Amino acid sequence: MTPHTSYARLARPLAWIVLVLAAAFGAAYWWLLGRPVDLPDSPTAKIACVSYAPFRFDGETPFDPHAFVSPERIDADLKDLSTRFDCVRTYSMSQGLGAVPEIAGRYGMKVLMGVWLGRDLAANEREMEQALSAAKRDARNLRGIVVGNEVLLRRELSEKALAGYIERMNAATDVPVTYADVWEFWQQHPALAKVTDYVTIHILPYWEDEPVAPQKAIRHVADVYQRMKAEFPGKQVMIGETGWPSEGRTRRDASASLVNEARYLREFLNYAATVDMPYNVIEAFDQPWKRDLEGTVGGFWGIFDVQGRPKFAMSGPVVEEPRWTWAIGAGGIGAVLFLAGGILRRRWHGVGGAVSLALSGFATGTALAAHARLLVFACRDALEWTVGIAAGAVAAVTAFTLARAIAARLAAPMNSADIAPPPAQRQFWGIAWTDAFTPQRFLWMFVLALYGILMVFNGRYRDFPIGLFAVPSIGFLMLAMLRTRERPSMPLLEERLLAIWLVMLGAAVVAQELGANAVAWGWLALNLALALPVLLAWRKAAT
Known part of the structure; x- marks a missing residue:
């Protein structure tokens, strides 16, 4: 059994674990906010x-x-x-x-x-x-x-x-x-x-x-x-x-x-x-x-x-949050919408894909509920509301497209013996991207790196928008985990540079907080989740 075959057999169970944990974390987070504290x-x-x-x-x-x-x-x-x-x-x-x-x-x-x-x-x-x-x-x-x-x-x-x-x-x-x-x-x-x-x-x-x-x-x-x-x-x-x-x-x-x-x-x-x-x-x-x-x-x-x-x-x-059931409801709505939209024009069969879509939708709904809660407290004017809502909408679209791709891979028959060629390049905005998902990933890497710079150099009064960035970070990590049958392409130079910056900026935030801030560790985890697929693809493509 080759190392690739071994990993291919583990990829799906690991992806299922990540997906279930993401949905369970969303439910547990809001449930804990709604518990009376003595x-x-x-x-x-x-x-x-x-x-x-x-x-x-x-x-x-x-x-x-x-x-x-x-x-x-x-x-x-x-x-x-x-x-x-x-x-x-x-x-x-x-x-x-x-x-x-x-x-x-x-x-x-x-x-x-x-x-x-x-x-x-x-x-x-x-x-x-x-x-x-x-x-x-x-x-x-x-x-x-x-x-x-x-x-x-x-x-x-x-x-x-x-x-x-x-x-x-x-x-x-x-x-x-x-x-x-x-x-x-x-x-x-x-x-x-x-x-x-x-x-x-x-x-x-x-x-x-x-x-x-x-x-x-x-x-x-x-x-x-x-x-x-x-x-x-x-x-x-x-x-x-x-x-x-x-x-x-x-x-x-x-x-x-x-x-x-x-x-x-x-x-x-x-x-x-x-x-x-x-x-x-x-x-x-x-x-x-x-x-x-x-x-x-x-x-x-x-x-x-x-x-x-x-x-x-x-x-x-x-x-802490008496309205916590609304967030659970948002997760439920997300599960229904992802399931309804994801089963249209699907190329897979079975229960696994449907369950994957429902879990992805629930996790996305609870994460974006956290983003919405942050907007309620943080937004000062119409511009900030517009930017915040637009960012949430882009995150929802990204999550849905990723959920469809993840569901297709989780539901497809296991066949790890063959390695497919790299995905065909696609043209977006005159740039030859690695595949259809790369422009979205690049956008989120760029925005996360930009916000990370602000956090490191002027972060005293800045919030941690964990809910917003959790959606693309976890989604792209899961997609990379499941691409076991595709030979990775060399990421763009800009992606490689951003990946390095994300790791350094996330680590810098933890260092500034002296490792005492659990939220900062979560911020680092999201940076790593978005950067690691690029770094690993870089390493594999270079060998």
Whole structure:
């Protein structure tokens, strides 16, 4: 028995295993997302303070110089928030937010009033003037004044310039004045503590330079808080921002998910109940405009969604995706469509081909459901929706054409003794491609390599579109596995170069994540699945 004959006998069983696993993984993935996850209960549904920004509806952004939030809108928001929070933190005095202190007082709430500072000195002056007026007018409603938020982190002001603004505010009011920044920047600029009444630090385990897993996040917060208290003896230390995102990419082992947001907030409130610690949670409402700055994850730090609905309860199990049955339904629809379309004009007989088509359709449907879910959270405008939907449609067409070819091979009689000549070349766009499938494979290799470059060199805020690329990657791998009776042709030079790049880029993503990110390993697996058929064909054709 020759090595080729041995492999030919194993190819079909291996292909069946891959196909069944792909369909089973799709079902299991969505089933797990729909399972209730037991979490520790919060000791209370009341929270001391929460960040408040009203820019949560379509098209709303604080970067719009003409944006204005009406007092009526703020009144409605604070009335609702007053049932869960004793205090709100703002970040700016402009665009109508200067009305927050007075309105909050109507509902017995206190305000950490924010003064936004940046490079624009004229805008800084307007912020300061409005804040000074509000400090005199609404002092009874203020818990503190936060002069500047992460302006040192953004490198928009020097420490000396920032200290000048803080001292000016402190001299004009008896309300406690502070500055807020990530805790490492307080370590780098400890002199600011001399001009502030207290120290306000941000501890966001997800965003740390060394991301912290959600299971270890509260221990990290406690350690950092105690360290900062030790570094600033005699000063009160407040946690000005802490929280966890419900959607977005995984950073190493810090996974953004609804379950992890609920886990973090409940565990944080349990911890906060055991220490004398002022704190503020980020944030009240999801802020879609932040996706322009931080990708998908930026828009989903809210305790409430954009409609003001709580995203999770403070006790009992939490479900990541209550609509998971729709994804299983999408798999079922995919199975029916692939089966119906695949049996037309077929050149094979038997149950095997039909089962193959149904499994391919189910796996494709569940994968594209994951792609659709990502679009729901990630897309910011009509262009992104159009590109995302078009990519999904191309993936579906690719999957169907591959499913037909795979079914034909799985259903055809076994005859591995003969090796057929290479597939006849076909002309597409003036290029002599290896066969009819090569243009599709080249397209997906090119797109995956392009996205891989973005992931490696600018990937901090980019999602992993696993569902989209799983469809062609697994399909082309299976087709290559089943081409046991065809002598491989030498792939095009461009294909060979792309295959090498896919392997390197996929490995680079795993290395950047220090191997701790399971999603990054899945990304590497998809890169390998698309690259290996080309690399193996190159090797065989060269010998």
